[in-house]
Amino acid sequence: MEILVCVKRVPDAAENEIAVEGGALRGDDLVYSVNEWDNYAVEEAIQIVEREGGSVTVVTVGDGESEEVLRREMAMGANQGLLLSDPAFAGADGLGLATVLAAAVRRGAYDLVLTGAQADDGAAQVGGMLAAILDWPFASLVNSIEAQGGLLRVGREIEGGAQEVSEIDLPCVLSIQTGINEPRYVGLRGIRKVASVELPVLDAAALGVAPAPARVRRIDYFVPPAGAGADMLTGSTAELAGQLVELLKAKGGLK
Amino acid sequence: MDNVFAYLAHAGGKLDDSALELLGAARTLFPGAAPVALAAGSGASLDAACQEAAASFAEVWKFDQEVLAYPNAELLRPLLARVLPPGAIVLLPHSTLGMDLGPGLSVKLGAAYLPDVVDGSAAAGMTLEAVRQEFSGQASAHVTCDLSAGAVVTLRSGAFKADASRSAAGRIVDRSPDAAGLAARRRFVKLVQAEAGDIDITREEVLVSVGRGIGDKENIALVEELAGAMGAALCCSRPIVDAKWLEKPRQVGTSGQTVKPRVYLALGISGSFQHLGGIKGSPFLVAVNKNPKAPIFQAASVGVVADLLELVPALTEAIRKGR
Numbered sequence: 330m331e332i333l334v335c336v337k338r339v340p341d342a343a344e345n346e347i348a349v350e351g352g353a354l355r356g357d358d359l360v361y362s363v364n365e366w367d368n369y370a371v372e373e374a375i376q377i378v379e380r381e382g383g384s385v386t387v388v389t390v391g392d393g394e395s396e397e398v399l400r401r402e403m404a405m406g407a408n409q410g411l412l413l414s415d416p417a418f419a420g421a422d423g424l425g426l427a428t429v430l431a432a433a434v435r436r437g438a439y440d441l442v443l444t445g446a447q448a449d450d451g452a453a454q455v456g457g458m459l460a461a462i463l464d465w466p467f468a469s470l471v472n473s474i475e476a477q478g479g480l481l482r483v484g485r486e487i488e489g490g491a492q493e494v495s496e497i498d499l500p501c502v503l504s505i506q507t508g509i510n511e512p513r514y515v516g517l518r519g520i521r522k523v524a525s526v527e528l529p530v531l532d533a534a535a536l537g538v539a540p541a542p543a544r545v546r547r548i549d550y551f552v553p554p555a556g557a558g559a560d561m562l563t564g565s566t567a568e569l570a571g572q573l574v575e576l577l578k579a580k581g582g583l584k
Numbered sequence: 585m586d587n588v589f590a591y592l593a594h595a596g597g598k599l600d601d602s603a604l605e606l607l608g609a610a611r612t613l614f615p616g617a618a619p620v621a622l623a624a625g626s627g628a629s630l631d632a633a634c635q636e637a638a639a640s641f642a643e644v645w646k647f648d649q650e651v652l653a654y655p656n657a658e659l660l661r662p663l664l665a666r667v668l669p670p671g672a673i674v675l676l677p678h679s680t681l682g683m684d685l686g687p688g689l690s691v692k693l694g695a696a697y698l699p700d701v702v703d704g705s706a707a708a709g710m711t712l713e714a715v716r717q718e719f720s721g722q723a724s725a726h727v728t729c730d731l732s733a734g735a736v737v738t739l740r741s742g743a744f745k746a747d748a749s750r751s752a753a754g755r756i757v758d759r760s761p762d763a764a765g766l767a768a769r770r771r772f773v774k775l776v777q778a779e780a781g782d783i784d785i786t787r788e789e790v791l792v793s794v795g796r797g798i799g800d801k802e803n804i805a806l807v808e809e810l811a812g813a814m815g816a817a818l819c820c821s822r823p824i825v826d827a828k829w830l831e832k833p834r835q836v837g838t839s840g841q842t843v844k845p846r847v848y849l850a851l852g853i854s855g856s857f858q859h860l861g862g863i864k865g866s867p868f869l870v871a872v873n874k875n876p877k878a879p880i881f882q883a884a885s886v887g888v889v890a891d892l893l894e895l896v897p898a899l900t901e902a903i904r905k906g907r
Contacts, residue, residue, distance in 0.1 A: 457687030490778030559887030582847035584815030
């Protein structure tokens with residue numbers, strides 16, 4: 330099975346304290362990494378290829394700095410990387426990104442396209458848009474995949490921890506939920522092995538695509554006016570522990 | 585605005601809570617709009633949902649086909665693309681169905697897509713000015729959405745007040761023939777309910793909940809000891825289950841269990857809306873997090889900025905001494 334996985338370089342919310350200053354994210358000390366959901370998508374693609382044969386290509390829309398996330402995913406085991414880069418792609422909204430990715434899908438012969446279920450902006454939109462542009466079937470929030478002849482049996486994670494099981498025809502687009510697998514560890518040695526691999530770069534002309542002007546635009550980031558919020562305790566560790574014991578006792582938290 | 589539509593989620597003959605929230609959102613975002621409700625399904629359960637909707641919406645479009653009995657976005661998307669007029673503004677819940685349906689629907693309609701809106705207004709005309717959250721609630725953003733070619737807008741659960749006025753004596757328009765001949769390349773097979781574990785955290789009155797801030801699998805033992813000392817049950821947020829450090833039945837949140845404890849101690853949990861959505865009944869919520877800006881402190885009754893690896897053992901010891 331030929332699988333394309335769409336990945337994105339994002340500020341790492343687990344590593345950063347996201348702070349807002351003057352309408353923008355405070356950027357000087359932001360640590361970037363591959364979007365958490367995308368790691369699960371790449372791991373799943375690698376596992377499918379280990380079972381069924383084929384190859385995994387990772388693709389991203391971005392500038393030269395996005396190369397590092399492609400190399401990281403290749404170190405995990407993706408066979409090829411593909412960078413889609415053009416000044417015309419900057420400022421694209423979700424539809425713009427999906428349009429660029431669709432052009433890359435059409436240049437290949439893919440059976441399956443995976444994305445992370447969502448990224449830093451929580452929009453969860455590119456996979457569904459990509460499927461609609463390609464006119465392929467789509468399933469979001471996928472937490473299990475099983476190949477069955479010419480189709481896939483997929484599970485979607487829905488509310489309350491239940492799973493919705495469906496059959497889906499190929500080719501299709503799936504957005505992958507965290508927890509579907511355990512993404513493998515990437516060591517320094519793995520990164521070094523792919524450090525000098527040539528990464529093809531395709532621009533707007535090569536892809537034959539011009540994303541439409543964004544209809545959804547972010548104006549600024551802001552900090553919402555804080556509500557009353559929590560009553561904050563202060564003191565040494567021992568003092569804090571003592572205060573918490575009293576509070577828990579008073580509220581029936583110690584049985 | 586005379587082209588606003590609301591997709592109604594329903595099950596077992598009852599409207600989902602999101603249905604009247606969409607109506608409330610329509611009134612906030614598009615003042616003066618008279619949204620048309622869209623209800624798809626099959627048989628008596630659809631009829632009952634339409635009756636309930638007609639008390640609140642002036643017009644309800646009913647799409648009754650056997651194949652629509654289970655809400656499959658791969659069928660609903662072509663159906664809505666077929667029946668909605670050009671320029672339509674479609675409101676969906678930002679649920680697992682809305683996320684499945686919405687992005688592709690916007691492409692098929694040639695409309696803009698604005699997901700997971702928590703506030704906003706389109707009083708100014710063809711632009712919707714809205715508020716979204718990014719980085720799991722750690723930053724908010726003002727966004728604008730061009731409505732001139734229509735839009736699909738999904739709304740955060742609980743962000744808009746449900747319109748419970750039931751002031752409409754609406755009419756139900758049977759548009760079932762428009763839904764004939766739908767076929768999907770993704771076919772629903774079955775629902776698998778969440779596995780039951782050896783613990784039911786939904787019945788526990790005192791919960792100790794651990795999140796990503798605990799850092800390492802080995803540190804879970806510290807929290808287990810604390811829960812033991814308190815006589816509390818141990819639960820967790822999603823990343824802990826994704827990492828396989830605790831089992832799924834212990835996960836609190838919209839994709840896990842909904843709990844109603846008296847006391848909830850959140851350790852190293854940032855407080856995403858998905859996690860907070862699983863905590864009901866306004867418990868006494870104590871949050872410990874090393875990030876003073878973590879959204880959990882907005883929801884908590886009492887907060888402590890501290891390193892879990894220092895505070896948790898100290899708290900366990902203080903409780904044991906006090907016995």
